[in-house]
Amino acid sequence: MSSPTYAYYPGCSGLGTSKEYDRSTRAVCKALRVDLRDMPDWSCCGSTPAHTVDHIFSAALSARNLGIILAMGLNAATTPCPSCLTNLRTAEERMKKTEFGERVNKLLDAPYAGGVETKSVLQILVEDVGLEAIAAATVKPLAGLKVAAYYGCIMNRPPELMRFDDHENPMAMDRIMTAMGAEVVPFPLKVECCGASYGVARQDVTAKLSGRLLQTAVDAGADVIVTACPLCQMNLDLRQNQALKALGASFSIPTLYYTQLMGKALGLPEVELGFDKICVSPKQAFAAMGKAKEEKQKSSQGSRT
Amino acid sequence: MKIGVFICHCGSNIEGTVDTAAVAEAAMAFPEVVYAKDLMYACSEPGQDAVIEAVREKGLDGVVVASCTPRMHEPTFRRAIERAGLNRYMLEMANIREHVSWIGKNREANTNKAVDLVNIAVEKLRRDRPLTPKSFDITRRALVIGGGVAGIQAALDLADGGKEVILVERTSSIGGKMAQLDKTFPTVDCSSCVLGPKMVDVAQHPNITLYAYSEVEEVSGYVGNFDVKLRKKATYVDWAKCTGCGACMEKCPSKKSLDRFNEGMGGAPAINIPFPQATPKKAVIDAEYCRQFVKGKCGVCAKICPTGAINYDMKDEIIEVKVGAIIAATGYDLFDYTKYGEYGGGRYPDVITSLQYERLLSASGPTEGHIKRPSDGKEPKTIVFIQCVGSRDKSVDRPYCTGFCCMYTAKQAILTKDHIPDSQSYVFYMDIRAPGKLYDEFTRRGIEEYGTRYIRGRVSMIVPKNGGLLVRGADTLLGQQVEVEADLVVLAVGAEAAKGARQLAEKLRISFDNYGYFMESHPKLRPVETNTAGVFLAGCAQGPKDIPASVGQGSAAAAKVLGLFSKEQLENDPQISQVDIKRCVGCGKCESTCPFGAIHMIDFRGQPKAEVIETVCQGCGICAVTCPQGAVQLSHFTDNQILTEVEALCLF
């Protein structure tokens, strides 16, 4: 299945704290023949802080990038970060109203005419590539690995804006993981907020909210959590100790980007996937996965003799 | 002509913003008007007497009344002039209340407009002709569609009134939703115990013919003379032979068919009698689950049936009946709560609907009246009830209030305490609607005597936790987010129109609203009539309501039918279409555009011509507009009359 060309908007954290997400996303897209085109001189969409200041201002920061995409001759864009996604989509929607659009354009050097649709990388993998193709490309199935899929609060909400997956029980990552051989455990807090960007200024908030998510994943029997948002991943992984302290608990559970696991299942070289960048290492979970596979093979052999 | 014009003050309703005396004076200048007077209340006895007196004294042959909308008093004034000796159709009305005095305060403008409206009424009246309704015979047999409590009541009242009734019910037993209930509020009567005798009466009444497991296939004809085709669906059991002994149910190897009566809780055998008091008590095979039908191998029930009633080759049967009136009492269905993803979207077995809970409470239900969690069969100790699931909710396109859920939840919470004394029930509500007799007292009893905890606020999400369910809601009175760890969650789902209601409405040629509920003639004053003559409504088919209201409407609809049948013959409304045969070219366009099937093509001396079926025509005028030749004219609203009104209005 050939996919159209997408302008790729990595988002600022992709250069820093979520480097491994950007790298594994690019690697997976290349392997599955999703055509990503880098954007020249893209700028920050403003993420959360911009929209807390003003909506016109926030839209302007996004619109500058949408203008770059149009100048590339493209109408379709993709980003791995849900915050960037919501800003780009919101700007596009709201600028359809003349008054709003005019006020935004007054802030820009060049006005933005509209016409770019931004989708998440996850949506493109499911819709353009398709689960069958993903399953077919799997060379190292994730058999024996129990995965909890955590989507985060804004990726699919509000549904009128995001228009992709179910907003209470999204299944895109679940389905991809299942297609690649993993066992996806039912995870009831798929869209519950992790604490977002409050980690720095109000650590108590992220610690509590992420703590609850980690506990739920462990209770559900997961070996690893997969996520599709740099901030969720950071709160659950980098800040895991802070969360555990708030919980008064002492387990550990790795949180990976779904693209990293996809890359592993596709047999891509580890250097492209960045498992070493994960704070709570998935080594043990992967080792156990290998063992479970061995046990299974042994027992099926045993039953034959 | 000698036309008399009467302008009504309607107290200050009209006189407040219209100079009625001036209007009367202006009216005298109109052609053929010989008398004009303003009256305080034209519709009152002295008002009508004044009109009648004027007709007699001045020798009037036509009357214009300028007052309220004809929808209010046209029949009143028609009867009045008939008493005065005129043909009742020599009356025109000008609406100077709803169309003038109630929409603006400028007295001069209003008076001018009133004068204009009287002018065009006069012009129309000048071209009116006396009309005579035609009389026709009536079939004094009624059809009641739907065997719930409303339909049952209607059927019984009609039968007791000496009329033949055909009762059609699409499931295999009458009783409807009420039969599925355990107890009813506010008396906590056992539902089947109070409904049962009525069901038996229906079965035994000599005037009632019951067709269960049947549906209405086709309806044609008109009030007093409907031709109806019923489809008796194949039950694969010969009901003439079936004794309802239940031996087939015991031996049937397929035990997992959809148990509709128990709302999908537990399974039922593929050959089933839905509940012990089923009327008629006859078995039905569900071919989707029956091994004989699905795999071609079984036949156990046929072997075991002592009367040899099983017949796998049975086919649907069409029955034709003639009736004079139809009562649509098709009830309601429940909102599909799986739309609420935040409540589990149907994935959590211990989140159930109120009707499913009712079946758990019932001694003849899937758990024999023991409240058990569907997931593990354990007795729940903490039960959370959530109100307004699919009611008062614009986001799922159900903005209306169902009106009985507050009451049934209060009842269920009280019964829960009876069943499980050490249980604790919580009810999350927004408002409590308890308007009926002893209703509010009943809800208070639940709180004051049975310890039900009412929490004012909605529930945002339900998530599984430690084998139970964590319910996250709000107590807005405390200003607090709250959580309850529940063993079982019961959703008070709202009502929606019964499945298939819209399709039935099309067959009956009645209207329905946005939500599929059948439309009454007037929401306040004519709740059981429709705008289609001869078709009446009863029960939740017209809008969600509680049992006493449904029963009341059942009786009301029956009374309407008995009133209809008490006439020797029926008269049609003569303000209907007429075909001028000389102008008709037989194109047939009118026949295809008539929404009532009231025009048909006949052969007139070898040529096709249109003919109006006078008893069916509703006088809508669509044919008159359609006819390219102007051959079809609507009496009292002819093209010429309308054009004269326009001319009168446009000339200064």
Place this chain on the structure above:
Amino acid sequence: MDALNLNASYDADFVAAVQAQSGQNVSLCYQCGNCTAGCPYTFVYDIPVSQIMRLVQAGQKRRVLESHSLWLCATCESCTTRCPNDIDVARIMDVLRHMARCEGYAPEGAVKAFWDSFLESVRKHGRVFEVGVVARYVTRTGRFMTDVDLAPRVIPKGKLSLRPHPIQGKEEMEKIFKRFQEQGGCL
């Protein structure tokens, strides 16, 4: 708590401004509490979101704008998604936050400091320089121990660039910020 005089205390201009800027009709809210029920941040709010909505309906400008809740809302969209009256509650919270900022309210100083530091970094470089943001934040708030426990985890993994990634178009970015301020925007 004194009786609230409804005639005098209702700020109609405030209500109108909230409705105009958010595009929402606050009368649609029938105070069901679904938003509060689902809001994951209620545990740190001083006023739960449904009561913020009630205060807006009651035209109580000061009480709303001085609340901490506005600064702790993460725009997670739980409220908007589940509101039975299809009200975009998250958007109203954002709009109230804009107003609070413009009127000088900042009861959660650290939160504002973080967002301001973030935006300053964007203004200067065109893209966020994560280390720079934390540095500015720490300087503003004096909270030198912020996330020091994370340093040993994140630095050896090379996840933090120690240099910013300025873009070519950073003049345009500066112009966006400047024009916004010139038009009365409250940065």
